[in-house]
Amino acid sequence: MKPGLAIQPWGNYSLALAASVECLRVEPWTQRSTTPETLRLGVEASPEFACLSFKACTGHFIKAAQEGVRYGVMVNSRGTCRLRYYREIQQKILKERGLDLYVFGLGYDGIKPPLIRHFDPDLLPFLQCCARAQQKTLAVDALEKEAWRVRAVERQPGDATRVLNECLADLDRARTVPEIRACARTFKPRFRNVPLDEARLPLRIGLLGEATLLRDRFLNHNLEEILGGLGAEVRNFFLLGDEMRNIFRIGLFSRNSRWRLKRLARPYLEHLVGGHALDSVAHALRCAQEGYDGIVHVAPAGCMPEVSVRPILRRLSQDLDLPVLECSFDEHASHVGVVTRLEAFVSMLRERQENKTRTRK
Amino acid sequence: MRTSLATLFRRTRNASRNPDSLRRPIGLPQALFHFLHPGLWETFFPALGMPVVRSAPTTRATLERAELISETEHCLPVKLLDAHLEDLAGRVDRVFVPRILSLRRGFISCPKLAALPDAVRAQFRGRFEVVTTDMDENRRPLEQTLAELGRALGFAPADSAAAARQALAAAGAPDAPPDGKRFLLLGHPYNLGDAYLTEPIVRKLEELGVAVERLPTGPPRGAPDPLRWDTSAHMLEALRALSSERCAGVIQLTSFNCGCDSMASTYYRETLKAAGIPYMALTLDSHTALAGLDTRLEAFVDSIAGRA
Amino acid sequence: MNGSFYLGIDVGSISANLVLIDAGAQVVFADYRRVDGHPLRAAQTALAALQAACPQATIAGIGATGSARHLVAAALGADIVKNEISAHACAAIHVQPDVQTVIEIGGQDSKVTIVRDRVVVDFAMNLLCAAGTGSFLDAQAQRLNLSIEEFSRQAVRSARPTGIAGRCTVFAESDMIHKQQIGHRQEDIVMGLCLAMARNFLGNVCVGKEIRPPVVFQGGVSANQGMRRAFAELLKCEPIVPEHHMVMGALGAALLAKRAAPEASRFRGFDVCERAIDTQAFTCGDCANECEVIEIVDRGEIVGRSGGRCRKWEGRAGPR
Numbered sequence: 011m012k013p014g015l016a017i018q019p020w021g022n023y024s025l026a027l028a029a030s031v032e033c034l035r036v037e038p039w040t041q042r043s044t045t046p047e048t049l050r051l052g053v054e055a056s057p058e059f060a061c062l063s064f065k066a067c068t069g070h071f072i073k074a075a076q077e078g079v080r081y082g083v084m085v086n087s088r089g090t091c092r093l094r095y096y097r098e099i100q101q102k103i104l105k106e107r108g109l110d111l112y113v114f115g116l117g118y119d120g121i122k123p124p125l126i127r128h129f130d131p132d133l134l135p136f137l138q139c140c141a142r143a144q145q146k147t148l149a150v151d152a153l154e155k156e157a158w159r160v161r162a163v164e165r166q167p168g169d170a171t172r173v174l175n176e177c178l179a180d181l182d183r184a185r186t187v188p189e190i191r192a193c194a195r196t197f198k199p200r201f202r203n204v205p206l207d208e209a210r211l212p213l214r215i216g217l218l219g220e221a222t223l224l225r226d227r228f229l230n231h232n233l234e235e236i237l238g239g240l241g242a243e244v245r246n247f248f249l250l251g252d253e254m255r256n257i258f259r260i261g262l263f264s265r266n267s268r269w270r271l272k273r274l275a276r277p278y279l280e281h282l283v284g285g286h287a288l289d290s291v292a293h294a295l296r297c298a299q300e301g302y303d304g305i306v307h308v309a310p311a312g313c314m315p316e317v318s319v320r321p322i323l324r325r326l327s328q329d330l331d332l333p334v335l336e337c338s339f340d341e342h343a344s345h346v347g348v349v350t351r352l353e354a355f356v357s358m359l360r361e362r363q364e365n366k367t368r369t370r371k
Numbered sequence: 372m373r374t375s376l377a378t379l380f381r382r383t384r385n386a387s388r389n390p391d392s393l394r395r396p397i398g399l400p401q402a403l404f405h406f407l408h409p410g411l412w413e414t415f416f417p418a419l420g421m422p423v424v425r426s427a428p429t430t431r432a433t434l435e436r437a438e439l440i441s442e443t444e445h446c447l448p449v450k451l452l453d454a455h456l457e458d459l460a461g462r463v464d465r466v467f468v469p470r471i472l473s474l475r476r477g478f479i480s481c482p483k484l485a486a487l488p489d490a491v492r493a494q495f496r497g498r499f500e501v502v503t504t505d506m507d508e509n510r511r512p513l514e515q516t517l518a519e520l521g522r523a524l525g526f527a528p529a530d531s532a533a534a535a536r537q538a539l540a541a542a543g544a545p546d547a548p549p550d551g552k553r554f555l556l557l558g559h560p561y562n563l564g565d566a567y568l569t570e571p572i573v574r575k576l577e578e579l580g581v582a583v584e585r586l587p588t589g590p591p592r593g594a595p596d597p598l599r600w601d602t603s604a605h606m607l608e609a610l611r612a613l614s615s616e617r618c619a620g621v622i623q624l625t626s627f628n629c630g631c632d633s634m635a636s637t638y639y640r641e642t643l644k645a646a647g648i649p650y651m652a653l654t655l656d657s658h659t660a661l662a663g664l665d666t667r668l669e670a671f672v673d674s675i676a677g678r679a
Numbered sequence: 680m681n682g683s684f685y686l687g688i689d690v691g692s693i694s695a696n697l698v699l700i701d702a703g704a705q706v707v708f709a710d711y712r713r714v715d716g717h718p719l720r721a722a723q724t725a726l727a728a729l730q731a732a733c734p735q736a737t738i739a740g741i742g743a744t745g746s747a748r749h750l751v752a753a754a755l756g757a758d759i760v761k762n763e764i765s766a767h768a769c770a771a772i773h774v775q776p777d778v779q780t781v782i783e784i785g786g787q788d789s790k791v792t793i794v795r796d797r798v799v800v801d802f803a804m805n806l807l808c809a810a811g812t813g814s815f816l817d818a819q820a821q822r823l824n825l826s827i828e829e830f831s832r833q834a835v836r837s838a839r840p841t842g843i844a845g846r847c848t849v850f851a852e853s854d855m856i857h858k859q860q861i862g863h864r865q866e867d868i869v870m871g872l873c874l875a876m877a878r879n880f881l882g883n884v885c886v887g888k889e890i891r892p893p894v895v896f897q898g899g900v901s902a903n904q905g906m907r908r909a910f911a912e913l914l915k916c917e918p919i920v921p922e923h924h925m926v927m928g929a930l931g932a933a934l935l936a937k938r939a940a941p942e943a944s945r946f947r948g949f950d951v952c953e954r955a956i957d958t959q960a961f962t963c964g965d966c967a968n969e970c971e972v973i974e975i976v977d978r979g980e981i982v983g984r985s986g987g988r989c990r991k992w993e994g995r996a997g998p999r
Contacts, residue, residue, distance in 0.1 A: 438879075
């Protein structure tokens with residue numbers, strides 16, 4: 011039997027991450043989102059004031075270890091925020107609880123990341139595997155964009171999510187790069203079959219903030235679908251495709267390259283803060299330029315980088331007349347409260363939209 | 372819209388070169404970065420010929436204002452900075468808020484400090500200008516930072532360099548620790564340095580008849596192992612050097628919502644456990660109930676006395 | 680009674696409020712009662728009280744709001760379901776057209792809504808902390824052995840309010856006990872609590888919001904004289920407490936129903952108050968979240984569902 015390897019849940023990207031470790035001759039163990047059980051495990055084991063992302067991820071590893079998984083992998087951020095210490099503290103927590111799961115860091119020390127050194131894959135399968143993972147990531151990105159658009163105007167609530175899930179299941183089965191590409195080509199036609207309410211004018215809402223929360227539909231209380239159901243076309247600004255380009259420093263001139271974002275954010279923020287805080291400011295400015303109706307800023311409660319830029323987002327919101335809803339999440343956040351807030355935000359934006367069209371007439 | 376905003380910010384950055392306006396007073400909040408380099412800025416600006424206006428020391432009213440005007444999820448030191456800045460608004464037309472990125476080569480500062488000048492500008496726009504500089508030991512040493520700041524403010528290179536040297540000399544050496552077995556008060560310099568926050572604790576410990584040493588301010592000495600946040604690494608280094616013969620116990624002052632401490636405490640606890648030194652963390656926030664603190668301190672000291 | 684009437688019902692975690700307005704948007708009936716853990720039953724009793732008071736009224740439209748809005752809407756047959764932030768703002772704008780700020784503090788939550796030119800431009804709701812809500816005040820009054828009315832009267836008498844920590848329930852409680860022990864007068868402690876709570880609200884919920892007068896203060900807590908005084912002192916302006924301050928959410932829902940003016944109301948008739956409407960829960964197994972979904976059963980038929988993190992069950996009637 012192949013050894014198991016636990017990978018942090020990261021929304022629909024989880025399947026792309028799982029594909030990336032195939033060449034290591036391991037069985038990937040992951041979930042599409044945190045579950046109530048893993049969150050509970052994580053909250054019990056983690057330091058009280060650690061951020062929600064840490065608690066969720068820790069719970070995920072504990073659950074994996076309980077199911078007999080021996081290895082895990084965690085990004086080893088070189089950044090300035092708490093993410094940098096996740097792996098090491100998680101390892102300590104697992105050890106204290108007598109759980110035998112070794113968490114590899116994804117950073118480089120020497121020539122190869124320790125994970126690669128340990129499992130030592132052959133070069134050709136490794137490269138193929140990377141290509142597949144990259145293709146799957148891009149396919150997920152494309153898929154999400156379709157779902158955001160369709161969900162806001164679907165006639166039957168839930169259609170877009172159903173098609174999304176079907177597509178994801180097919181994508182998960184696709185093995186080779188041509189298969190993945192062929193699968194990705196079917197996405198648009200499939201969404202085209204969803205009956206739409208053409209009369210509805212969707213609001214456009216940008217989602218920005220901390221990456222794990224933006225992507226984990228359990229932790230963010232299913233923000234995307236709630237907003238979609240209220241007739242808002244969301245755009246989630248965390249796209250792993252863009253992020254990978256930034257990590258590997260390719261596509262320097264692409265729309266979402268670090269360099270571009272820094273230039274964009276400059277009037278409001280002159281230096282990187284850490285995490286995705288600068289991205290949040292830059293994307294908020296972009297939302298204003300592109301005429302979005304509002305933005306939702308998502309962060310775990312007390313998130314060091316994202317909380318630091320809140321006063322900036324507020325100022326920007328006033329200057330550019332772009333409503334911002336600040337959403338902090340911790341393990342106590344009530345779902346009813348989140349829904350109420352989102353509904354109120356959408357109805358406020360609707361009123362603004364109606365006033366604007368009225369004055370235009 | 373974008374360009375006009377950009378120019379607005381540029382203008383705030385470079386003070387005008389008119390000699391009279393060169394010597395306009397500058398506001399220094401007695402919070403946060405003030406405690407990272409005690410005495411430094413109070414010497415540097417007057418040495419350039421810029422009068423300094425300080426905010427009033429923290430009081431109960433400062434804490435209440437902090438809680439009202441500052442971002443809810445910030446830690447206490449950043450909230451206090453906002454209240455101190457508000458105190459300066461109306462008294463000066465410019466204040467100094469550095470962007471602290473690293474206090475020592477190889478280390479980094481808490482990420483919240485990296486956004487400070489921009490966040491302060493956003494929050495207090497129209498009430499004062501923000502003078503800032505990047506303090507990044509990974510890029511340039513402090514002396515150079517100071518000299519370049521002087522030049523950017525419009526002063527001659529020679530004057531700027533002289534002021535920088537004077538300021539560095541003034542940044543004082545720490546007090547000698549008390550003799551004998553003692554308690555260590557652990558915390559970030561901006562928590563330990565603010566008398567309003569630590570006074571009740573120090574007084575209570577004195578009442579209980581125990582000797583206390585405050586962790587001296589300073590950058591870490593070694594390499595990041597594993598903490599890379601400078602003030603946290605400095606705290607961990609100090610704890611690793613403790614022995615149970617000299618240290619009766621460690622009391623950590625942490626502020627509610629401090630991201631660094633939420634992670635680093637794992638290491639502090641582990642280190643002290645291995646050394647056999649009792650450890651207690653007190654969480655500070657703007658409403659800290661003193662009754663609760665007293666009781667906890669007494670219980671902690673008693674438990675150690677009982678153990679000895 | 681003739682003409683068409685609009686009904687607004689606001690069922691939250693603590694209270695169920697009901698308001699009937701006439702075609703001229705005048706309140707003809709208002710009812711306020713505690714939920715005591717049974718939101719549906721409370722809504723039914725309120726409706727029965729309405730029927731007893733105005734048996735002739737024809738209901739032209741119903742609006743439901745409050746955290747149990749979906750449940751109540753399915754059970755009674757509401758024409759419009761609106762979140763309570765919008766409903767409260769709508770009512771405040773109706774009674775005070777030049778309102779700039781609406782402060783609403785209820786049993787379990789507190790909100791601030793910023794209004795400009797009769798349009799909501801910003802709002803915030805208490806996120807992570809329950810210290811600034813009505814149930815906190817209730818608990819403290821109980822601890823002091825005071826009825827909430829006596830609590831309110833005492834607060835007004837205080838000359839030198841005691842400083843009390845208010846960040847979180849636990850802190851405030853321990854600090855209050857400490858202050859009692861060192862001999863502060865009770866009325867000063869009571870007012871101190873009100874000030875701590877108002878300060879906590881302004882610091883937590885209103886941070887970054889521009890609070891301009893006129894300020895309308897409504898919700899269950901606005902009945903408390905001490906809280907009115909605390910906001911007046913901290914905001915340096917007298918908050919306006921509307922006549923129907925306890926039932927503003929329901930009033931807003933009724934106004935929204937009137938504005939929507941349904942051709943034929945979906946109201947299922949006054950006899951819903953006598954029927955044994957039941958709820959049953961089931962666990963949706965479609966994903967790993969395993970959400971609890973509530974089904975509303977009326978005479979063996981499922982008339983609606985609510986709950987779950989995805990929206991697929993929301994309001995859906997009929998078999999699973």
